[in-house]
Amino acid sequence: MRIGVLALQGAVAEHIKMIEAAGAEGVVVKRTEQLADLDGIIIPGGESTTIGKLMREYGFIEAVRSFNTAGKPVFGTCAGLIILADNIVGNEQAHLCLMNMKVQRNAFGRQRESFETELWIKGIDERVHAVFIRAPLIKEVGPEVDVLATHNGEIVAARQGTLLAASFHPELTNDFRMHSYFLDMVKQAAHSSSST
Numbered sequence: 001m002r003i004g005v006l007a008l009q010g011a012v013a014e015h016i017k018m019i020e021a022a023g024a025e026g027v028v029v030k031r032t033e034q035l036a037d038l039d040g041i042i043i044p045g046g047e048s049t050t051i052g053k054l055m056r057e058y059g060f061i062e063a064v065r066s067f068n069t070a071g072k073p074v075f076g077t078c079a080g081l082i083i084l085a086d087n088i089v090g091n092e093q094a095h096l097c098l099m100n101m102k103v104q105r106n107a108f109g110r111q112r113e114s115f116e117t118e119l120w121i122k123g124i125d126e127r128v129h130a131v132f133i134r135a136p137l138i139k140e141v142g143p144e145v146d147v148l149a150t151h152n153g154e155i156v157a158a159r160q161g162t163l164l165a166a167s168f169h170p171e172l173t174n175d176f177r178m179h180s181y182f183l184d185m186v187k188q189a190a191h192s193s194s195s196t
Contacts, residue, residue: 001186004029004038006064008054010046010079014171015179022179024186032063040186041067045078045133045169048105052083052095061096068098071193073162075182081165082136089139099163100142101155106134119168121157121178122148129175130156130168137167162189 001024005015008030016026019042027038035041041064043051055061068074074096076084083095087102114134118127130151138155141147149157149166156167164185170178 001025001039001183002027002037003183003186004034004041006041006043006060008058009051010044011169011171012044015042015044018171018176018179021176022183024183032059035063035067038072039190040073040075040182043074043076043080043083044171045080048079048082049092051079055095064096065098068162071162071189073164073182073185073189074098075164077166077171078133078135078169081167084163084165099160099165100145101138101158102140104137104139106136117151119149119151119156123181124177128177129173130170131172132168135167138165
């Protein structure tokens with residue numbers, strides 16, 4: 001399996017390392033043409049407004065939408081979660097509009113309010129170590145969205161079909177189980193497209 005990491009901004013090398021630890025090939029993605037050779041893609045953290053602007057500039061908005069419409073999974077972490085959402089609190093223009101959720105940027109406050117915690121994630125047996133840095137929150141989800149994890153009653157991870165979103169940075173730990181979870185989604189998607 002070849003999993004891309006969108007390399008416009010954010011912790012690209014760390015995601016590549018985790019993809020490889022989880023048993024797949026990681027690919028640094030800088031051009032839309034590269035999507036044709038991938039089985040899934042991760043949109044990493046960074047600054048969502050900047051990432052969205054760069055995605056528009058380089059043609060990634062339509063390209064990633066088409067990639068996902070073709071049945072290929074997309075995983076957004078931190079700012080990547082905001083990029084996936086169809087509604088952003090504060091009337092900021094949404095980006096990919098793929099996932100039926102309303103999100104709030106910097107919901108936990110600024111950099112100094114960053115923290116780490118252990119989370120129960122649906123589908124993963126033991127708690128996952130999660131690093132929150134200027135993290136967004138999922139404030140509301142549509143009926144087709146499955147909530148995977150909450151922290152203090154707020155949604156911090158969710159899945160909608162072939163879309164996965166996490167408020168935290170799974171790439172900044174030594175625990176690659178969130179990446180393994182995504183690889184399982186990619187395998188399921190590949191299996192269902194080959195059997196149709």
